Amino acid sequence: MHIVVPIKLAPDLVEELEIDASGAALDRTFLRLIINEFDDHAIEQALLLKERGGGQVTLLTPDLEGAEDVLYTAAAKGADRLIKLTGDYSAGVSCHALARALSKAIRDLHPDLVLTGVQAHDDLDGAVGPLLADYLGMPYLGYVAGLTVGDGKCTARKEYPGGLIAEMEVDLPAVLGIQAAEKPPRYVVTSLITQAMKSATIEEIEAGEFDSSGTAPVMRMSRLEAATHAEMIEGSVDQVADKLVAVLRERGLLASQG
Amino acid sequence: MSQDIWVVVETLRGEVMEISYTSLAAGRVLADGLGARLVAVLLGHNAEPLANTLGAADSVLYVDHASLADFTPDAFRRTIAGLAKDSTPRAILFGHTSMGMDVAGGVSLDINAPLVGSCQRVRIEDGQPWYTSPTCGGKILAEGQIPDPACVLTIVPGGYKPEAGRMPGPKEVVRTAPSAALDGLRVSLKQYVEPQTADVNIAKEAMLVAIGRGIQQPDNIALVQALAQELGAVVCGSRPVVDQGWLPLSRLVGKSGVSVKPKCYVALGISGAPEHVEGIGGAELILAVNTDPRAPIFNVAHYGTLLSMFDLVPALTEKIRQARQP
Amino acid sequence: MTTTTAVERPFYDRVLEAVPGGEKLKLCLQCGMCSGICPFGFAMDFPPQSLIAALRAGDLATVFESETIWLCVSCFACANVCPAQIPLTDGLMASLKTEMLLRRIVPAELQTALENTRRYGNTLGESPRKRGAWCQDITPSIPVMAQTKEPVDVLWFVGDYASYHPRALPASQAMAKILQALGVRFGILGPEENSDGDIQYLAGERGLLEMLAQKNGKAFRKYQYKEIVTTDPHAYNVLKNEYPKVGVSVPVKHYTQFLAERIEQIKPLMRHEQKSRVTYHDPCALGRANKNNIFEEPRLLLSIIPGLELVEMSHNRATSICCGGGGGGNWLDGFAWQRAHTRMSEWRIHEALESGAQILAVACPYEAPRFEDALKSMGAENKLVVKDIAELLADAISA
Numbered sequence: 001m002h003i004v005v006p007i008k009l010a011p012d013l014v015e016e017l018e019i020d021a022s023g024a025a026l027d028r029t030f031l032r033l034i035i036n037e038f039d040d041h042a043i044e045q046a047l048l049l050k051e052r053g054g055g056q057v058t059l060l061t062p063d064l065e066g067a068e069d070v071l072y073t074a075a076a077k078g079a080d081r082l083i084k085l086t087g088d089y090s091a092g093v094s095c096h097a098l099a100r101a102l103s104k105a106i107r108d109l110h111p112d113l114v115l116t117g118v119q120a121h122d123d124l125d126g127a128v129g130p131l132l133a134d135y136l137g138m139p140y141l142g143y144v145a146g147l148t149v150g151d152g153k154c155t156a157r158k159e160y161p162g163g164l165i166a167e168m169e170v171d172l173p174a175v176l177g178i179q180a181a182e183k184p185p186r187y188v189v190t191s192l193i194t195q196a197m198k199s200a201t202i203e204e205i206e207a208g209e210f211d212s213s214g215t216a217p218v219m220r221m222s223r224l225e226a227a228t229h230a231e232m233i234e235g236s237v238d239q240v241a242d243k244l245v246a247v248l249r250e251r252g253l254l255a256s257q258g
Numbered sequence: 259m260s261q262d263i264w265v266v267v268e269t270l271r272g273e274v275m276e277i278s279y280t281s282l283a284a285g286r287v288l289a290d291g292l293g294a295r296l297v298a299v300l301l302g303h304n305a306e307p308l309a310n311t312l313g314a315a316d317s318v319l320y321v322d323h324a325s326l327a328d329f330t331p332d333a334f335r336r337t338i339a340g341l342a343k344d345s346t347p348r349a350i351l352f353g354h355t356s357m358g359m360d361v362a363g364g365v366s367l368d369i370n371a372p373l374v375g376s377c378q379r380v381r382i383e384d385g386q387p388w389y390t391s392p393t394c395g396g397k398i399l400a401e402g403q404i405p406d407p408a409c410v411l412t413i414v415p416g417g418y419k420p421e422a423g424r425m426p427g428p429k430e431v432v433r434t435a436p437s438a439a440l441d442g443l444r445v446s447l448k449q450y451v452e453p454q455t456a457d458v459n460i461a462k463e464a465m466l467v468a469i470g471r472g473i474q475q476p477d478n479i480a481l482v483q484a485l486a487q488e489l490g491a492v493v494c495g496s497r498p499v500v501d502q503g504w505l506p507l508s509r510l511v512g513k514s515g516v517s518v519k520p521k522c523y524v525a526l527g528i529s530g531a532p533e534h535v536e537g538i539g540g541a542e543l544i545l546a547v548n549t550d551p552r553a554p555i556f557n558v559a560h561y562g563t564l565l566s567m568f569d570l571v572p573a574l575t576e577k578i579r580q581a582r583q584p
Numbered sequence: 585m586t587t588t589t590a591v592e593r594p595f596y597d598r599v600l601e602a603v604p605g606g607e608k609l610k611l612c613l614q615c616g617m618c619s620g621i622c623p624f625g626f627a628m629d630f631p632p633q634s635l636i637a638a639l640r641a642g643d644l645a646t647v648f649e650s651e652t653i654w655l656c657v658s659c660f661a662c663a664n665v666c667p668a669q670i671p672l673t674d675g676l677m678a679s680l681k682t683e684m685l686l687r688r689i690v691p692a693e694l695q696t697a698l699e700n701t702r703r704y705g706n707t708l709g710e711s712p713r714k715r716g717a718w719c720q721d722i723t724p725s726i727p728v729m730a731q732t733k734e735p736v737d738v739l740w741f742v743g744d745y746a747s748y749h750p751r752a753l754p755a756s757q758a759m760a761k762i763l764q765a766l767g768v769r770f771g772i773l774g775p776e777e778n779s780d781g782d783i784q785y786l787a788g789e790r791g792l793l794e795m796l797a798q799k800n801g802k803a804f805r806k807y808q809y810k811e812i813v814t815t816d817p818h819a820y821n822v823l824k825n826e827y828p829k830v831g832v833s834v835p836v837k838h839y840t841q842f843l844a845e846r847i848e849q850i851k852p853l854m855r856h857e858q859k860s861r862v863t864y865h866d867p868c869a870l871g872r873a874n875k876n877n878i879f880e881e882p883r884l885l886l887s888i889i890p891g892l893e894l895v896e897m898s899h900n901r902a903t904s905i906c907c908g909g910g911g912g913g914n915w916l917d918g919f920a921w922q923r924a925h926t927r928m929s930e931w932r933i934h935e936a937l938e939s940g941a942q943i944l945a946v947a948c949p950y951e952a953p954r955f956e957d958a959l960k961s962m963g964a965e966n967k968l969v970v971k972d973i974a975e976l977l978a979d980a981i982s983a
Contacts (some may be wrong), residue, residue, distance in 0.1 A: 013395045013705065014711050022443040026398070030713075034703075046348055079480075114328040119359070126412065139444035140364070142354035152394075155448065160270060160356050163453025163462070168330065171444040177359070181502050186688045187695045190702060190791030196378050216372040216389070216409065230546055230555075230562035240563050241573040243562060243577030247561060248489075251543060252280070252419040253465065253522050255490050255580055472962065496959055501921050513693060515918060531957075532749060536708075554750070 001055030001149065002045045005079075006102045006132065007039035009064045010122045019221050025092065026122075026179050026221065042113035044181035047078045049149060052140025056080045056117040058109060060205075064089055068202065075200040076192040083153045087207035095128045096214035101207035102128070103135035113154065113174055118142045125215040133175035141170050142177030146191060166208060261294040262347040265315065266355045269300070269308055271450070277353035282314040282414040283400055284380050284422030285351050288404075289316070291382030294348060298428070301337055303327035306431065313427020320433045325440040331360035333444045338419040338439030339368035346408060351377075351385070354412035360393070366410035368508060373410045378406070378417035390417075396542065416521075457508045458492050459516075465491035466520045466541075469499055470534070472527015472548065472567060476504040482526060485502070485571050488578040494518070496534040512537035530555025547571075596639055599679045606675050611668040612636045618662035623906060623931075624655040626806035627924040632662045632672045635680065647687045653680045653689055656857060656922055657928070658786035658911025660873040664902055673873070673911075674786060681788030681912075693915040698789055705778035705799070707915075715747045716774025718756060721920040726760050727771040735808035738763070738770040738842070741800075741823065743816030744779045745949040751956070752949040758978035759815050759839060765853055765981055766846060770813075778801040782818035782869065785826065787912035793822065794830050795827055801832035811835040813842045816976065817870035818910070823873045838870055840947055844881035847888060854980045862976070863941035864894065865932060865955075866904035867948040873914055877902075882947050885973055889980045892943075897935040905932050908952035929958035944970045 011026060012016060012034040017178045018027040046057045058081040059074045071082040085101060087093075106114060113168070114136070120128040133140035145165075147156040149172070158166045159179050166203075233243045248254050265285045268275040277448035282298065286467040289296035297569060300308060303326055309318045319341065327335045334357070342350060352358035354376055366373040379390040383465065389411060407540060423535065456513070467486045473479060479493070486493045494509040494516075511518055512534040519540030526547050528534060537560050538544065546559035549568045556562045591976040600606045612633075619631035629650040630638060638647050656677045683753040684690060690698075700709035728738070740759070746752040763770050778800050781793035791920065804812070812834050814820050823836040843850060864886060870878045879901045886894050898903045906913075908928035913920065921927065933955060935942045946952055955970045971979075 011394055013397065014709060015713065016711075017394055017397055019398075026394075038271040095375075101477065109324070122393055124391060124393055124400055126363045126366070126375045131367070134364050139332055141359060141445055142360045157451070157564050158356060161275070163459075164270070165451040165453075166328075167451060169448055170447050174444070176340055184692065187685060187690050187698065188681065189685045190789055191797060192686075193536050194795075195790060196568060214366065214372050216374045216401050216405050218400045220400070222399050222401075224397055224399060229557060230491055230544075230559035232556070233563045237565060237569050237573045241577045242569060244561070244563075244574055245577045246516065247543070247545070249419070249581060251522070252415065252421075253489075253543070254578065497918065500918070501961070507918065507922065510918060513915065531953075532751075533953075 001049070001053060001113070002058065002109070002111045003049060003055060003113045003115060004058045004060060004076060004106055004115050005039070005042050005046045006060040006122045006128065007042065007070065008036045008098065008107065008117065008128060009033035009062060009066055009070070010036045010120045011122070011188065012069070017223065019223060024218050024221050028092070033064055035070045036117045036120035038119060038178060041181040042117050042157050042178040043074055043079065044183065044185040045147070045178050047186070048182055050078065053149060057109070058083065060105060062089060062093065062098065063087065063204070071140055071153045071202055072193055072196045072200060073188060075196040076188045077186060082202045084202055084204050085207045087210060093210055094212045094215040095123055095131055096123045097212035099128045099131035100135055100211050102132055102207070105205045106132070106136060113149065113172060114138070114161070114175040115213040116175065116177055118144070118179045124218065127177065128179035136175065136240055139170055139174045140177065141168055141174065143179045144176045145180040146182045147176065147258040260345055260347055261292060262297045263289045263292070263294050264297050264299050264347045264350040266350060266352050266358065267298050267300045267312065268353050268355060269302060269305065272308070274308055274311055275353065275355070276420045277355055277413065277415060279314075279357070279420035279423035280415050280418050281353055282312070283418035283420070284377070284413055286314055286423065287382075288387055289382050292348065292387060296547070297347070299338065299341065301326045301334060301410050306433070308339060309428045309431055310426065311424050313425030313429065314423045315428065317430045317432060318428040320337045320431050320432065321436050323436050323440060325443065326436070326507060327358050329448050330443065330445045330449045332445045333440050335361045335364040336438040336440065337436045339365045340436060344437060348406070348408060348409045349404060352410065352412045354414045358412055362410050362412050363414065369408060371408040371410050373412070374404065374406045376414050377411045378414050395540070410548065411468065457506060460492055460494045460509060460511065460518055461516050463492045463518070464521045464523070465489050466494050466518060467491045467524045468494050468496065468528055469526050469530030469556045470496040473497045473499060473504070476502070478568070479504060481568070481571050485524070485575045485578070487524070488575050489524070491522070491524070496528050525555055525559065526571065528555055529553045594680070595644060595683050596624055598715070599676055602757040605669070605671045608635060608668055608670045609639070609676065612670060613668065616665060617667065621661045621665050622641035623659065623661065623928050624657070624920065624924055628652040628655050630907045634674060635676060641732060647680070648683065648687060651684070651689060652923065653677065653684055654912065655696070655797045655923060656681070656911055657906050657908050657913035659868040659906035661843060661906070671919055678786050678788055682790065685788045691916055691919045693918065694787060694912045697912070697915045698784060698787065698792065701764045701779050701784055701792055701796070703810060704794070706748060707779060707783065708744060708748050710748045713775050716772065718747055718753055719760070719772070722757055722760055725765060728774040729771045729807045730776055732771060734771070736769045736771045737810045738768055739804070739807065739809035739812045740770050740772050741780070741812050741816070741819050742772055742777060742812040743814065743819045743949060746815055747777070749952040749953065750950065753948065755815065755952070756975050758972065758974040761967065761978045761981065762843065762974060766849055771807070773803050780816065780819035780822050781826070782822040783910065783912060783914070784805065786910060793826060797830045797832045801827070804832070804834055813837050813839055815839045815949065817867040821873050821876060824876065837876055838947070840881040840885055841878060842945060843977070844884050847884060850977070851888050854888055854890055856980050856982070858976070858979065859891040860942045861893045861895050861940055861942040862945050863897050863936050863939045864900070864937070865897070865907070865951060866893045866901055867906065867946070867951065868906050868910055870947060871904060872902045882945070882973055885977060886945060889976055892976070895941055896941045897939045899935060905935070907951050907954045909954050914950055914954075927958060927961070929961055933958045933964065933968065937961040937964065942969065943976070944968050945973050945976060946970060947973050
């Protein structure tokens with residue numbers, strides 16, 4: 001069973017985000033990238049499946065700063081094959097562009113299953129998973145939290161609001177968008193990562209020219225300035241309560257009865 | 259080529275999902291601004307009665323088929339793409355949800371239209387439709403023109419009140435059969451599994467009411483439960499409350515417990531020590547009630563009040579109950 | 585007689601061979617002093633003595649099934665009393681924690697702190713670029729080495745908590761004030777500083793300590809200074825005892841040592857009297873850990889503050905009771921509470937109250953928030969004030 005996990009690197013929100021001179025994109029100079037949290041879950045789910053039923057796990061990541069950290073960490077956790085997708089990322093890469101490039105690389109890997117995070121917090125044109133599935137000609141199911149693999153099919157638990165689960169059967173090969181792995185991403189001891197850095201090999205596949213058609217242009221980007229102090233509501237109990245109700249209503253947070 | 263604005267309605271086990279009303283509200287802005295028709299696209303099996311709340315749309319396009327009784331990505335994508343190829347609407351709005359996101363990408367590729375994700379608001383500027391999408395955890399706003407001649411958008415909540423999109427109706431229902439073949443589906447539904455009755459996972463809750471040391475005694479929690487009930491919220495707390503055993507460990511928010519990302523977090527009698535606050539960094543709206551003006555919670559809350567929670571909570575509970583009356 | 589199986593042998597050997605002095609494990613008499621003095625020994629399935637017994641009996645399978653090793657706060661109480669001087673804390677207990685990490689049995693909160701260290705160079709997951717932000721509003725300004733590039737007398741190693749946690753900030757500000765009053769030329773590393781690695785290695789992540797030591801060592805080598813002074817006992821402990829093992833040897837003092845050396849210069853600065861009874865909590869990392877034994881310097885400093893009367897708690901110096909924050913403990917309060925239903929910090933507050941003190945003096949950045957939290961849970965907020973020695977000195981210089 002060959003599981004391929006394409007992962008995305010997204011801006012680390014611990015750092016300040018700046019808009020560049022064009023006013024329509026993030027300033028990438030000091031941007032730190034971190035593995036997309038949902039992709040971390042996809043890696044964990046892939047490793048769990050491998051532990052249960054055997055097989056091989058291949059990681060595929062854009063050749064950006066932080067890529068090697070991600071790959072060696074995954075190798076230390078049990079991933080078998082590590083691949084960097086090389087290309088010109090200077091203008092950023094949209095979901096469409098990345099999905100197209102990934103599909104070319106993944107097609108040649110002949111996976112039984114492709115697991116990827118259901119979305120990333122910097123997605124602006126949908127998500128990689130559904131687009132990738134289409135380019136690969138595979139079925140897609142997203143918001144998956146747990147799955148078992150059988151003969152030529154898998155049974156996946158799809159999450160709906162309120163905790164309801166829909167058990168869906170999906171023909172393999174397929175692309176699944178992971179919402180949460182069955183267990184939280186495992187810890188890996190630093191010495192194992194150091195070991196992996198010495199013993200594991202990272203392959204490279206060329207992405208070629210990125211084709212981002214299907215992406216709507218962003219014409220303006222702005223930062224939401226965070227207030228440093230709460231807006232204090234003065235007045236009597238009734239006045240304060242009224243104001244709070246108004247705030248809730250404005251935000252669409254008052255579910256109507258019945 | 260039509261200029262219709264489509265909203266693909268999501269239903270689950272006989273109910274229209276709230277995101278569809280939000281999408282209809284957004285669609286209405288586009289339709290009115292562009293002088294176009296708003297069409298609600300409803301897929302199902304024997305589900306025509308669900309059109310009764312879709313009055314915000316000018317027309318409901320209802321597709322009936324046994325394979326559409328429950329949502330599955332393959333069946334829905336094929337059906338919607340088939341309809342869209344026939345009618346070529348100006349824009350198709352999906353919910354940015356478990357259902358919408360399974361299908362929006364594929365449909366956009368089928369009709370060769372760009373895809374705008376996480377759209378929260380739309381507007382008309384100089385006669386052109388624009389989208390606004392929050393990104394990077396809500397810290398950044400991206401805006402742009404909605405491309406023509408066609409575009410697919412996924413809608414996130416928060417920009418429009420669902421009530422604005424929910425109206426009795428419908429004005430017109432056009433019933434049709436799927437044009438795309440629905441055999442050889444690669445994804446099928448086996449069964450639904452109810453959420454476990456074991457304790458809730460507060461990390462997934464949208465509305466939370468949190469209590470801290472200020473609650474003083476476990477008997478006072480009933481007061482807070484009443485408020486939580488009206489808000490559709492779950493009660494959680496900071497460590498002192500959980501350590502005392504007044505709330506189970508699964509309700510602990512903060513460094514020793516869970517990180518939460520609710521739409522709304524009401525902090526009652528919580529001082530806002532770093533160990534707690536680090537668990538609520540993802541909350542979209544924080545309302546803080548604390549009698550101490552120097553409580554650090556006010557540095558992270560959006561709104562605050564110095565009133566005693568014992569005075570405020572009963573009044574707030576009652577006013578919310580009234581506000582919710584249809 | 586050791587009959588460890590093939591599976592368990594690697595762990596036993598790891599402790600014996602990999603840890604300096606590890607072969608002393610064979611000298612254990614099973615006297616039980618360690619388990620007896622361990623503050624959470626009663627709640628552990630395998631306190632040190634039992635762990636050694638299990639090792640010898642080849643019974644490691646059950647050891648690995650227990651999570652209670654995570655109750656160990658690396659307070660060195662056991663290592664301090666062992667008649668055979670077995671390296672129990674950083675040898676045995678830390679090695680078992682490593683084993684648990686390898687098996688991925690680690691409470692989520694501690695896992696996050698370790699992952700944060702690896703990624704951000706601090707346990708709190710804060711941006712490394714903001715590590716010097718705490719001193720932005722202090723006047724006169726605190727020199728950051730990368731900006732001033734000037735040689736200094738003292739390179740001040742600030743530490744994670746003091747750089748980012750709001751409660752630790754007043755002590756850092758106080759320290760700056762004292763150094764400035766003494767005319768000491770000093771600077772901090774700011775964003776170039778990484779976590780010291782003490783908590784992490786005692787929590788089983790020796791690899792992280794080595795990584796941090798290399799990074800900090802690289803920063804140290806860039807600048808000219810006479811000595812490193814730190815306000816963090818944990819940093820003091822590893823800079824002194826562990827960094828040299830990985831090739832980073834620097835002269836280091838805890839701030840109480842540094843100031844005690846200058847006691848005659850400080851005395852004339854003590855202008856403001858504060859009539860209070862004060863008791864001092866000896867931090868584990870400064871005192872009995874690795875026999876660092878810095879007990880008298882802090883007391884000497886307290887003795888020159890006009891109006892302060894020093895009283896001792898029943899456990900003091902080498903018998904001091906840990907605040908519960910070491911070896912990962914600072915992230916395991918929830919875990920510890922669920923199993924022990926008691927808090928070390930509260931025991932200590934009891935002792936402080938019983939001593940008749942009005943002020944509890946501390947010398948470690950973890951302690952103020954931990955003890956203040958304990959005061960709140962005990963409903964005793966009005967009965968005791970917690971202050972770092974630096975704060976008390978600074979208050980006496982100018983109110």
